[in-house]
Amino acid sequence: MNFLSIPVLIFSPLIVALLILSPFFPNNEIKIRRFSKAFAILHFIYSTLFLLFFNPTNFGWSYQKELTFFNVSWLKTLGITATFGMDGLSLVFVILTSFLVMLAIIASKSMIRTKHRIYYPLILILQSALLGVFCAKDVFLFFLFWELELIPMYFLISQWGDRDSSAAMKYVVYTFFGSMLMLLGMLVLYFYSFSISGVLTADIESLSMSENVFAMWFQAFIFLCLLFGFAVKLPIVPFHNWLAEAQVSSVTPVSILMAGVLLKMGGYGIIRFNIGLFPEVFSNFAPLLIILGVVNLLYGACLAIVQTDIKKIVAYFSLSSMGLVLVGLGSLSEAGFEGAVFQMVSHGLIASGLLMLVGIIYLRTKTREISALGGLSQVMPICMYLGLIICLGAIGVPLFSGFPAGFMVLVGLLLSDIEPQAFLVCMIVLCVLGAVLSAGYILRLFHKTFFGSVLSQFRADTVQIDEDGNEITVVYPKRGITKSEIVVLSLLAFAIIFFGVFPNSVLDIFEVTSDIILDFMKV
């Protein structure tokens, strides 16, 4: 039990990244790839070990560990301690993160051809930043890791995606703008709690104790600042513009990480800060959150229907399923809350699956235009079957991971004690309308790419620019997709079916945490 320590979990990817970057690591492409893949798999196993020894019933944060290394004197006086902790909620996201990073690294075998020496360390730094966000127990530590992920993300999007697009810059500016407001909220909270309770502390738990003394409008102000910061990351409609472009202009493994994990940071932030610290304000703002969620859901669905670029369809699919998360969070009931968290997990898997499919198709046909695609099932039948499983999961068919989330959110919406019952019922009808639309555009995506007799410009071999500029032709095996892609797709399909058939396996982990947060709300 004692060999499980969070700092090791978080900083090991960082150390390995530095190792790969360091001069005495052989600069040979295959060695780097193999080494980082092995490390990612080890890291995933290590994170699942956390799951085995985690007893969900214990109250509050388990695996608490304080890193004394950083406790410089001025930090101590400011009350900022580098403490990491993990409860049910963050454990789920930690495992999801390391799972998706492992898949991204396996998938980037055929997708990445240039600058390996920089690519894999960047991915590992991104991983440690994400893990840090989910395990930080200190407000400013949370913010530190929140900003840290911007740097690798910017380079990953711009260097390996299509160069000239301004998407990377737009992504950084949007997120930075959001996080500045978030920092404002944190600082105001931090100093005001100091002025009230006299002790200067940035620990989330102690902050939550002291804040209920503030004036209501003051709490609302901090609440909105924090909400705005997370709204940019979990794309809520007015601030979602960066998502489509960033997804389109980034290479597949990077967009898998972006859709799979980065969107969850926003959701996790809302749960940890907005609900954790300001329960009364949250219950006043809950109807607003529900409306925002439904708008997100329908707006994403409507946009996805008319897109011609398949990757944009997946991007707007992510937008619309994040809307469902918002509705779940806004519904204030335990079912809704757990439905929202389950939806985040299942969306992580499904969006990665869809993006993987789009990546494979793009690699073979070099085009993402939906009108130019078709008939790929004749060339890669295995990819079609796995794609079918992932698309059915995306639609929310029962016994796949999409359905339990949707069902729990809907029931949670009704069980929430927001007075106008009619408002809840019409919100349910709109959510359900979103589910129908999702069936529409996901099937359109699946049919337009796989079915049909005419074979699009499928090329058995693709010409790709290698490290030092010479063109190499990569011949794909007869069955259409390489081994690494099959591994990724089948792992994702298995996870989607597993969580669909046994949703309790995920629900039990964060059941206690959601009870704590909701009881705190009821008080």
Added chain:
Amino acid sequence: MNAVLTTISEYFVQSIATVLFLPLWVVLMIFINSSIPFLASKKMTLNLTLGSSFLGFVFAVFSLFYCIKNPQALVENNITWMSTDFQISFGVFVDNLSALMLVFTSLICFVVQLFSFGYMKKDESFHRFYIYLNLFMFCIFGFILASNVIQSYVFLELVGVITYLLIGFWYKKRSATRAARKAFIINRIGDVCLLIGIVVLVYFSVVFNSAQNMVTLSYSTLQFAVETLYSMVSDNAYLAIGVLIFLGIMAKTAQIPMQNWIVGTIEAPAPATALMNSFGIVAVGVYLCARFYPLFILSKSLMIFITFIGIVTALIGAYVAMSQNDLRKILAYSTSSQLGVVLVGFGVGAFSASIFCFVVHGVTKALMFLVGGALITSLKNEADIRYMGACREKLPLYAFSFFIGAISLCGALFSGFYSEASLFNSVLDFGNEFLSFGFLLFVFMSAFYLFRAYFLIFEGDKKDDISQDFSEWTIKCSIVLLSLIVIFIGYILRGCFGDFIFFISPDKLNYLNLVQNVLLLFVVFGAGFIAYQLYMAQNKTYIILKEKALNKSNLPYKLSYNAFYFDKVSDWFAESLFLRLCRFFDFIEKYVIGGIFVVLALTTRVFSYIFSRSQTGNVQSYVTYSLIVLSGVLAVVAVLYILGSLMGV
């Protein structure tokens, strides 16, 4: 002997769940078998599938026997599937209704699988078809044995998915994939309405009797739950829930607003279409209606609504089927109309009669689709009945079995008569004149198009291009088996529907009312006679009548042929209204929200340009600027000083 039987049936009923997981195991076996290139023997796949369906049939018969033995016993065992603040569990629930449905579904699955061996022998994705059939069996058994509403919703959607897969089996055909997508989306719309109803029911069940251990909304306690709900909730709220749930059933049984997907099922391979139109997805709708009957029966207006929808669909379906030329389209529209009649039975209150009618319809429709499929392949995929003719000499078996099916379906002889007569009597007892007249009109029209199809295909002038008989023993034997079933099932089961399958108290199935039966037979044979005159005998008056009635231009024919233009209306709505709205959103997204970012970038660039212009390079201008600033500062200081001194600070 009796004791042995009861113990065996006891054992079978308890382990009914094996029926559920057997097909999954078979799917795995087929998958392994087919992925080994040289060993993949088609025979092995057939035997495995037939074994699983036959075993299912044996289990079903024994559970039926068990239910007959001790009528009130409800077998139910559940495992918790999902637990938030309420518990959702999966389980097996066997009572009279589900046992009977299980028997027939497994029987039809068995026959269809037997038939499709011959039919799909030459097809290259043979194994994939059998995998789909087995998955279908898993879903339909799961649905029938569902112990609570949520589990039935789960398997209901799964049946929808498998139907989508079956319809889109030949994915190279664009029309097949489009029909599959349309079927899935329309079913999805129905399911989603059902989901809202179920969510509301779950809410009430959790709020009112939140006994934690009680499985939410299990069928055994549905009666009690619905009564408390009725007393709790205002009438129109109750009606709203009922309509929402009925919308789900309407989509499944292809009722009027959502019926154009049923025509799409003809794109699937013939055995799959047979399965779907008999005990497949439509059976799901009727069975769900039977399960939710306690909820419907409580509100009068809901029953009226069901009857209205049922009779309208029956009439429109029959009317459209009259003018169709494609054999499979006729049968598809007849499914929609027959199910409309079944729902009328439910609406009228004749629970057992409608179930009986549905079962008989299922068996006959399966027979006719199988015969149709075999016929079309033997005529080198010629599905248009106008080009068929005189097939009786060449294909006597098909002719004879098609005739049996037609007669039974329109209620003249064999098992169709029992079900049609009982339904007709209960409709007449209901007393509404329009309803009974509509029912008679429906019987007339369905008899007309069935006889029309029979005469055009099997009688009439000779067509030479009939290929040799599609002689495959599996096809022949399955058709013979099914014909025998169609002939005798009515007689065997007529007794048990009154007192075995009933809603509250056993109501005797009255089909012996002589006057009503004679009226029914008169209408049926009248329609047959008219069809005979029109299509067979060269009677001048009827030929003139035919020219006038059937020339392509007049409105009734066009309405009937294009199925009241439902497809065009729905496509127009989707295309012009909804997609235009979405494109408008897309426009906003690209230019308005995206625009803000571009505008921001531009303003920063403009400002930077302005400031750079001010650096003129002329030294003297710099000095003047500095002087101006200095003088400003000094002036301010002086003013402040003066103010200060004036104020006497």
Added chain:
Amino acid sequence: MSVVFNIGLYHYLILALVIFCIGLWGIVVCKNIIKLLVCAEFILNAAGINFVAFASYVDVENLSGLVFSLFITIFAIAELVLGVLLLISIYKYKRSADVEKLTDMKG
């Protein structure tokens, strides 16, 4: 009226200030480089007057202010010479002595 007549230290300071401001104004206004140099001389000598005024009115014994104004004069002369040299080189480069033309150091 005695202020007007018996000249005190402050008269000289005011006078030096006037000349200083005129010189400064001249630098800003003049177009020709030679005029600029001349105005620079005005400013320097204004400072010189200040020193001499202080020397004569304040510390009459050691008159160090006078020494200092001498320094200023020497500096002024040296700068004048430099100005001329610069003028010649600029003239060769720009063909004109106009200050407006010398805008190579533009932003």
Added chain:
Amino acid sequence: MAALETIFFYILAAVLIVCSFGAILARRVISSLIFALVWFLGVGGIYFLLNATFNAAIQVLAYVSALLMLLFVAVIPFEKEKYSFWGILKPRIYISALSLLIIFVTLAWAIVDDYLVHILDIMSGGFTLSRSLSTVYTIGERLLTDYSVAFELVAFVMFILTVSIGMICVIKQNEEV
């Protein structure tokens, strides 16, 4: 004797101001140089009034020779440019004039304020220079007595600096051309 002194002071002040304006506003460079010559003679007169005769002599000699040298070496050969009369309308002139006026007024007021304090003392009898706490006076006194060495050192450094810059420019300029 005192009256003669004041008359001379005012005459010389007028000369100085007129010549400086003349030097600036003259259209032809030669006339502005002549005005400058007269201006330097005026300064020499001022020094003489403050009985710094040696300074006056050095002043007159040095400047007259420098200006004459300037006149013959630099001005006459390049005397081609004419400045348009309308140059006068440049806004910059008036703005700088206005701002200089403001600066002059505030500084003068600062000096005068001391002087008034000083005058009042005189009028109120006691001619007590030391008692007047006028800042200008004391700074001047302190500057010249105690800190004169530092003051001169700073001046000298400034001098060296400008000279070096000037020389660099001269040396460098022939490469670029």
